[in-house]
Amino acid sequence: MKIKGSVILLTGGSSGIGRAAAQLLVAKGAIVYITGRDSEKLQRTAKEIGAEPLLADMTSDEQLANALKHILDSSGRLDVLINNAGIGAFGPVDGLSRSDFREVFEVNVYGAGILGALCAAHFKEREEGHILNIGSSASVKGFKNGSVYSASKFALRALSQCWKDELRPYNVRVTHINPSEVTTAFYQEGRKEREEQPNKLRAEDMAHLILSCLELDDRGFIPEVSLWATNPF
């Protein structure tokens, strides 16, 4: 796909992987709409990287529909959805609570699913489009204390696989991306950005992968890809 001039909706673009990906895509000439919940942080990031801010909580169907409507009214079309916004909850199996499942699934599964549905309708009509769902290494492998998060990312991977089969005949590509650990503010005390570490991925590494998936010639697409750090000791 030609990145220059393309119209991209990237959820959770105000920090971490989303911010780095938005910054790279803007630098390549795309019009990138980023979403988030924290208005001040979203506005600041958008200004810093040259993206368009759209305040939209993944837990609100109405806000998601309004976000897409705003893009179609302003830019006339959408080329790419990047479902990146995500949260975590971690703890032992005997401490599982319905509220933890609800909170995480509302964002990582239901929000991504509803936005995917809205965008899929637009992409089917245009017979063109690309959806990238940001999963996790937890999309393919469970781990100690990971019940809620891993279940949500397995579910997102299921959505990616179903959408791929359904949308491929409409020339719509679906890519599921699994990062391993990335040094962002994800699940950090006070949502503070982490220091870079030589044996962990940076948000910029994920941005590079996202760009590579999008830049591929339109006749092909990558259904699923994982990115690991090389020396995780």
Ligand SMILES: NC(=O)c1ccc[n+]([C@@H]2O[C@H](COP(=O)([O-])OP(=O)(O)OC[C@H]3O[C@@H](n4cnc5c(N)ncnc54)[C@H](OP(=O)(O)O)[C@@H]3O)[C@@H](O)[C@H]2O)c1
């Ligand atoms: N970091 C890792 O090690 C890692 C590994 C594998 C996969 N991932 C996945 O990568 C994605 C991005 O994570 P990250 O590491 O970049 O984390 P991050 O720095 O915490 O960024 C998360 C982004 O999602 C937004 N967000 C969270 N809840 C939202 C909601 N309800 N509505 C709208 N926006 C919301 C945040 O905005 P606000 O601040 O406004 O809430 C923020 O922009 C997530 O899906 C995560 O599961 C991360």
